[in-house]
Amino acid sequence: MSTRRLPWFEKYRPRSLKDIVNQEEVKKTMEDWISKWLSGKEKRAILLSGPPGTGKTTMVHALAYDYGLELYEMNASDVRTASRIRETIGKALTQGSLFGFRGKLVLFDEVDGINVRADQGGIYEIVDIVKEAKVPIAMTANDPWDPKLRPLRDICVVVQVKPLKNRDIIEMLRRICNAEKVKCEEDALRLIAESSMGDMRSAINDLQTVAETGPVTRERVSLLSSRAHQYDMFRMVDMVLKANTVASATGVTRLPSFDWESFLLWLVENAAVAYSSSLVAMSDAYDNLSRADVLRGIMNNRQEWELMPYVLELMTSGVALVRDKPKLPFFIRGMRFPEKIRLLARTKEIRDTRDHIMHMLRVQLHESTSVIIRDYLPLIRTLIENNGKVIEVLAKSLGVSERSIKLIISPETVEEQE
Numbered sequence: 001m002s003t004r005r006l007p008w009f010e011k012y013r014p015r016s017l018k019d020i021v022n023q024e025e026v027k028k029t030m031e032d033w034i035s036k037w038l039s040g041k042e043k044r045a046i047l048l049s050g051p052p053g054t055g056k057t058t059m060v061h062a063l064a065y066d067y068g069l070e071l072y073e074m075n076a077s078d079v080r081t082a083s084r085i086r087e088t089i090g091k092a093l094t095q096g097s098l099f100g101f102r103g104k105l106v107l108f109d110e111v112d113g114i115n116v117r118a119d120q121g122g123i124y125e126i127v128d129i130v131k132e133a134k135v136p137i138a139m140t141a142n143d144p145w146d147p148k149l150r151p152l153r154d155i156c157v158v159v160q161v162k163p164l165k166n167r168d169i170i171e172m173l174r175r176i177c178n179a180e181k182v183k184c185e186e187d188a189l190r191l192i193a194e195s196s197m198g199d200m201r202s203a204i205n206d207l208q209t210v211a212e213t214g215p216v217t218r219e220r221v222s223l224l225s226s227r228a229h230q231y232d233m234f235r236m237v238d239m240v241l242k243a244n245t246v247a248s249a250t251g252v253t254r255l256p257s258f259d260w261e262s263f264l265l266w267l268v269e270n271a272a273v274a275y276s277s278s279l280v281a282m283s284d285a286y287d288n289l290s291r292a293d294v295l296r297g298i299m300n301n302r303q304e305w306e307l308m309p310y311v312l313e314l315m316t317s318g319v320a321l322v323r324d325k326p327k328l329p330f331f332i333r334g335m336r337f338p339e340k341i342r343l344l345a346r347t348k349e350i351r352d353t354r355d356h357i358m359h360m361l362r363v364q365l366h367e368s369t370s371v372i373i374r375d376y377l378p379l380i381r382t383l384i385e386n387n388g389k390v391i392e393v394l395a396k397s398l399g400v401s402e403r404s405i406k407l408i409i410s411p412e413t414v415e416e417q418e
């Protein structure tokens with residue numbers, strides 16, 4: 001195994017606003033806001049909201065760098081209670097700046113990560129801090145319409161950060177290829193950009209995955225993306241486990257490759273791996289997953305599709321927003337492919353043959369699967385046991401091999417079918 005690599009999105013994180021691709025309006029608003037603060041004409045905080053990987057956090061860092069400000073950074077998931085918020089931010093508000101800095105900038109990252117139930121009063125504490133603050137405060141959030149953020153929106157300069165355009169992403173990818181001396185096909189970069197859906201971080205990650213395993217050609221990129229289902233599953237499970245808000249947890253359900261039935265199996269397999277250090281978190285997660293599974297059963301049996309939002313909510317937010325959630329590392333070790341899917345894949349050939357034979361029998365006998373299993377299969381089995389020729393005739397008439405017929409009349413296969 002190779003040693004862990006430095007992710008390129010970190011290595012090439014822009015230091016200055018001038019290196020940020022696009023986002024011109026956002027940069028201008030931020031510069032105006034900080035200039036006014038520094039000349040005493042502004043008192044409000046700034047709230048940057050927009051989809052993941054569009055540069056919100058990076059732009060706040062770059063602003064501090066460009067204006068020579070000392071940056072105090074906090075993440076909502078690190079500071080979970082109101083008193084901890086005040087304690088941590090309080091230092092930034094009262095202590096003097098280190099020598100050489102012109103002033104301070106406080107960054108409250110992923111402010112929508114405050115779990116209202118668990119962090120009673122967290123948002124109101126921030127609202128109070130923002131109102132009283134003598135230093136500029138910048139905040140980032142994914143979902144600008146999160147109702148929980150309303151009190152904050154009312155007292156901040158709100159800036160909407162848009163997903164990046166494909167051409168911006170391609171420009172950055174090209175820069176990285178040049179710096180890494182990686183040869184790349186232009187078409188390959190375009191394909192990566194298109195599938196990133198405006199998320200620069202995921203585009204850079206994809207580029208690194210392709211570049212580290214061979215040449216960056218269109219063919220290899222599409223090959224990797226055809227295998228992306230499995231990769232996506234790991235990523236989507238990771239997104240849910242690390243989500244701190246309902247909006248970010250349920251966000252995966254809107255991804256084009258989201259397949260909720262497999263996803264449930266993936267979470268069942270991996271929630272224990274991620275939350276192994278907290279029994280409370282694990283039990284909350286599995287409580288909600290089993291509720292999701294029960295509802296799924298009711299929904300399937302009664303065809304009550306209106307239950308779907310509840311199933312999705314339980315299996316995403318219900319797993320993400322648990323009590324005593326451990327802080328998860330960047331790479332969650334030990335995440336694995338669900339055993340059930342592995343087993344189904346192994347027996348796929350058998351199931352396909354069985355389904356095909358059942359279909360042929362249904363067509364020829366004009367009967368339902370259950371009637372065939374109940375009335376016909378025992379008969380066929382007895383006939384075959386008593387006369388070796390029957391299997392040959394049956395195989396010919398159904399257009400399948402004799403081995404397949406044996407397979408379908410074996411009691412285990414029938415039990416599985418039932």
Ligand SMILES: Nc1ncnc2c1ncn2[C@@H]1O[C@H](COP(=O)(O)OP(=O)(O)OP(=O)(O)O)[C@@H](O)[C@H]1O
Pocket residue numbers: 008009010012013014019020021022023050051052053054055056057058059140141142164172200201204
């Ligand atoms: N506009 C951009 N120009 C150049 N690089 C960018 C830009 N946006 C994002 N990146 C790259 O993507 C990485 C992730 O960006 P960043 O963490 O700032 O995103 P974010 O919007 O804060 O995401 P999240 O909401 O997930 O925290 C950065 O390290 C940087 O390499």
